Amino acid sequence: MARYTAHALVIGVHPWGDADKVVELFTAEKGRVRAAAFGSRRPKSTLAAALQLFNELDVSLTEGQRLDTVRTSSIQHHPKKLSEDIVTMAYGSFVAECVSEFLPEKQPEPHVYDLLRSVFSAFETRNPRIVALLGVYQLMEFTGLQLSYERCVRCGRLLSEAEDALFSESAGGALCSDCHAQEGTSSQPYPAALRRFIAAALAFDWQSGEKLTIATKDLLAAEAILIGYLQRLLGHPLRSLSFLQKL
Ligand SMILES: [Zn+2]
Incomplete structure (x- = not known):
């Protein structure tokens, strides 16, 4: 063989x-x-x-x-901190589980390898909760299952800079208020500030040494979108999340 x-x-x-x-x-x-x-x-x-x-x-x-x-x-x-610090390990397991669940077997993805290597190394020095959030947002962009964050998923219109929109995981992403009014799917608020944070998360350069700061409100909202979406795709809870919730 x-x-x-x-x-x-x-x-x-x-x-x-x-x-x-x-x-x-x-x-x-x-x-x-x-x-x-x-x-x-x-x-x-x-x-x-x-x-x-x-x-x-x-x-x-x-x-x-x-x-x-x-x-x-x-x-x-x-990686020392990922192997020894329980909280960092738990967030690292969340990233690893997402790769395991959403990336296909035996399909070369050198960009994902580089990304994962950067994310694992960022856990050594940065806030693990933010590293995991940004890492998984970026990883999901390589799965073909990504949501639409910048454009209305129905009419395709690029949302304007200060526009507050709606977000629906079941619809596949952002909805402008016109499309949302026509459709009436269940959705959550998607304010311009949250959209800017998600755009920054997707564009974050791990090599830059740039500081990672985020308002708690945006962190929680971005996590809620991500986790709702992952569980919808999987149809069952992620194992690593139940562990994280116990910490
Ligand atoms: Zn629309």
Whole structure:
């Protein structure tokens, strides 16, 4: 079976059998990959230390029918705060779960790999709640499932700078007040300030060193839109969110 090497970020680790793991990797070369790591829960396994959530690895794998198999792995970067601070870890798990749920398997997405790497590294120094919010807003833009934030989803009109509009996840995004009046779908207020924040979140440059500040009101509203939308897509609650709510 074909053997290949990849740069990978670990986005899921699941115990399997007595001594094995199934790991979920996001690779620069092949996108999301699920792979068996045989013996990796044995203390002496050379894979044990590397295959931990959020690590950045160089891996070699062989392709399989259902699952690939991890042959070797070496750690390129071990993110300290993501592995040790429970709150940061919880927000990191939310980002990882969204990648796992919404990015297709074995579809190369090098931009998503770069984004995920930037997001994981931002967790080391920035506010984890804001990093997770911006990270997932940006990730969803690569899924083909994105909402319309800037234009009315019905008439396609670009909302003007100071215009307060409505937002409906079921309709697929923003609604101008004319379309909303005609349609009467359930929706929430979508003030211009929130729209500006979401536009800034989507355009945020992780390399810039720019400060992340946001009014609590906008943070809560942007989270509500994102979470409502993710749960609608999934049809069930995200596991990482129930954990976050317990913190
Ligand atoms: Zn409209």
